[in-house]
Amino acid sequence: MIKPLKITFLSLLSITVFSCKSGEEKKEAQEKSKQESKQEAYTIPKNLKWSERMALSEMERFPEAWQLDFHTKPKWSYTQGLVLKGFEELYKKTGKETYYDYIKAFGDTMVNARGEILTYDMQKYNIDMINPGRVLLYLYEKTGEERYRTAIETLRQQLDKHPRTSGGGFWHKKIYPSQMWLDGLYMGQPFYAEYTRTFDKGEAAKKAFDDIALQFQQIQQHSRDEKTGLLYHGWDESRKQQWADKKTGTSPHFWSRALGWYAMALVDVLDDFPEDHPASKDLIRYLNQLAVALADFQDKDSGLWYQVTDQGDREGNYLEASGSCMFIYSLAKGVRKGYLPQSYMDVAKKGYQGVLDHLIEVEDNGVVNLTQVCAVAGLGGNPYRDGTYEYYVNEKIRSNDPKGTGPFILASLELDQ
Known part of the structure; x- marks a missing residue:
């Protein structure tokens, strides 16, 4: 057994x-x-235009728009405003609801029923935090929801109280006293102009548009280099910063992304700036001056622009994606809108082809990656950023940073590739 x-x-x-x-x-x-x-399910068709291919790739990387810039929890940030501007234009062009839904979900998450903006703190007086307000202007136009209007008014109030230089220029942040950075023109002025066109009338509108023009006048006066036609990244009115030239107050170098922010600020503000305003011609003149300089410093072989704009292939310098995409978008849009001569479309197209040839990688499932994006760069702070050549070329480089992908979507829409 x-x-x-x-x-x-x-x-x-x-x-x-x-x-x-x-x-x-x-x-x-x-x-x-x-x-x-x-x-x-995530295969992105390769027969779509590059604008959609990149937008769908962003949606796969960041299923929620608040995740843009690799955030792990909701945070109100200028990068979301930048990328979602691309989604807004893409939705207008294609009519595909998936792009609008992505924008709307961001609004639903970041603005509560009382119109309060999640993680936003006005007392920091950070001009960066104004930029995503453009998303709210669009959502208010589309939905009429009062919570968006309340949030919009909160951001507009920041501009009324924001600290300024003696000439009237917005400080970049409260923690950066007496400083204007090129970045700040994009962060604040397109929202300011669109708000003014939408809500202000009569003397209030005139006063606001005068103030918007003043911001550009101040940065032109203090940051523009007559020899190259380029503008320095930052200007310190107090001359107290280590990075500030004791005579001029400017930072020591030209950074392509900072110049890109400025170029985009000009072409986007002009969308809402009255043509009959006396300063309209000044803004167009600033754009033309910058376009000349950008064409001069475009790399002749690749069509791209270097991280430190005027230093060419100096050791350590590299062809940088975000600044290049911002320039391409600004030049192409400037031509389309009649602000720039037609010849600059050739500059934009050459740059765009350079991005496709040298900076774009496509995975087997069609997901598009943008390489060689400077992750971040600034001036001052802790640890201290001294604005030297060595500083700019040694900041972290990463793929798919939204400061590159957003302008790539916008540039692709302009060139309809």
């Missing part, structure tokens, strides 16, 4: 092992099938 029992036990053990193995294999097969289905 013992022997049959032993056989039965071994048989049962064998069946159990086989069953476990079979279950594991089944589980693995299901998981593999699920991954393959996911891969198939």
Whole structure:
């Protein structure tokens, strides 16, 4: 009786092992099938235009728009405003609801029923925080929801109270006293102009547009280099910063992304700036002056622009994606709107082809990656950023930073590629 029992036990053990193995294999097969289905679901058709291919890639990387810039929890940030401006224009062009839904979900998350903006703190007086207000202007126009109007008014109040230089220029942030950065022109002025066109009338509108023009006049006066036609990244009225020239107050170098912010600020503000305003011609003149300089410093071989704009292939310098995409967008839009001569479209197209040839990588499932984006650069702060050549070329470089992907979408729409 013992022997049959032993056989039965071994048989049962064998069946159990086989069953476990079979279950594991089944589980693995299901998981593999699920991954393959996911891969198939996320396949981005290669016959779409580059604007859509990049937008869909961003949606795969960041399923929620608040995640843009690699955030792990909701945060009110200028990068979201930048990328979602691209989504807004893409939706207007294609009519595909998926792009609008992505924008609307951001509004639903970041603005509560009382119109309060999640993580926003006016007392910091950070001009960067004004930029995503452009998303709210669009959502208010589309939905009429009062919570958006309330949030919009909060941001507009910041501009009324924001600290300024003696000449009337907005400080970049409260923690950066007496300083104007080129970045700040994009962060504040397009929202300011669109708000004014939408809500202000009569003397209030005139006063606001005068103030918007003043911001550009101040940065032209204090940051523009007559020799190159380029503008320095920052200007410190107090001359107290280590990075500030004791005579001029300017930072020591030209940074392509800062110049890109400025170029985009000009072409976007002009969308809402009255043509009959005396300063309209000044803004167009500033754009033309900058366009001349950008064409001069475009790399002749690749069509791209370097991280430190005027230093060419000096050791450590590199062809940088965000500044290049910003320039391409600004030049192409400037031509389309009639602000720039037609010849600058050739400059834009050459630059765009350079991005496609040198900075774009496409995965097997069609996901598009933009490489060689400077992750961040600034002036001052802690640890201290001294604005030297070595500082700019040694900041972190990463792929798919929204400061590059957003302008790439906008540039692609302009060139309709």
